[in-house]
Amino acid sequence: MSGLLMGSTRAYYGVHAGDWAELRRTYYSDAVSDAILARARPGRLLDVGCGPGFLLTKALADPRFPRVTGVDFSNSMLTLLRARHENGHKLDLRLADARKLPFRDAHFDSAVSDMVLHHLAEPWNGLAEMARVTAPGGRVVLSDLRPHAHEFFREDLADAWLGFDEGELRRWMAEAGLANAQVEDVASLRATVVNGQLKHADVRVFVASADRL
Numbered sequence: 001m002s003g004l005l006m007g008s009t010r011a012y013y014g015v016h017a018g019d020w021a022e023l024r025r026t027y028y029s030d031a032v033s034d035a036i037l038a039r040a041r042p043g044r045l046l047d048v049g050c051g052p053g054f055l056l057t058k059a060l061a062d063p064r065f066p067r068v069t070g071v072d073f074s075n076s077m078l079t080l081l082r083a084r085h086e087n088g089h090k091l092d093l094r095l096a097d098a099r100k101l102p103f104r105d106a107h108f109d110s111a112v113s114d115m116v117l118h119h120l121a122e123p124w125n126g127l128a129e130m131a132r133v134t135a136p137g138g139r140v141v142l143s144d145l146r147p148h149a150h151e152f153f154r155e156d157l158a159d160a161w162l163g164f165d166e167g168e169l170r171r172w173m174a175e176a177g178l179a180n181a182q183v184e185d186v187a188s189l190r191a192t193v194v195n196g197q198l199k200h201a202d203v204r205v206f207v208a209s210a211d212r213l
């Protein structure tokens with residue numbers, strides 16, 4: 001990701017850390033994080049771009065995941081999350097970049113990511129990192145958007161990609177050493193509020209999952 005683009009994404013989430021909870025609710029439903037967790041393998045779970053922790057909070061309450069690690073490059077997001085999960089004995093939070101995860105190879109049973117890939121200028125690098133830290137037999141699962149034409153997502157939401165072509169995503173997954181890819185629509189992002197203004201959007205949200213070879 002270019003330094004400029006990465007800086008603006010981090011700045012966006014720095015500013016919106018406090019109200020992202022409310023913003024997210026207006027964008028898409030909990031069905032997305034539920035679908036991700038349902039497809040993850042039980043065991044050690046990594047959440048890349050965990051933000052204020054919608055998915056991560058559910059994972060912490062789920063006995064299938066005895067150890068949950070969250071990574072985000074926004075300190076403001078992690079500060080919120082730490083305050084919410086004080087004394088969380090099964091939680092490990094790290095300030096780090098999705099492009100260079102601070103974990104050894106094959107450390108997790110699942111690496112998941114909820115609406116983060118479109119922020120990466122080189123999403124294939126983020127996918128390769130998720131695959132690298134996932135153990136053979138484990139699973140990579142992520143949500144993102146189908147291709148759309150809402151240009152205002154770039155400036156107003158700090159998105160680098162206006163959704164993803166399924167064929168391209170499948171190719172990146174295969175190149176990262178992932179097999180048996182499934183890409184399923186699970187929800188729609190219906191509207192978005194930018195600076196108090198409702199701007200229309202209607203984009204399908206998919207969950208992609210694949211096995212680490």
Ligand SMILES: C[S@@+](CC[C@H](N)C(=O)[O-])C[C@H]1O[C@@H](n2cnc3c(N)ncnc32)[C@H](O)[C@@H]1O
Nearest residue numbers: 013049050051054072073074097098114115119
């Ligand atoms: C759309 S929010 C999603 C947050 C959370 N996954 C959720 O479902 O609510 C995107 C998150 O990805 C983080 N992020 C974006 N680019 C990142 C990168 N290169 N490395 C780490 N985190 C990143 C942002 O700071 C933000 O918290």
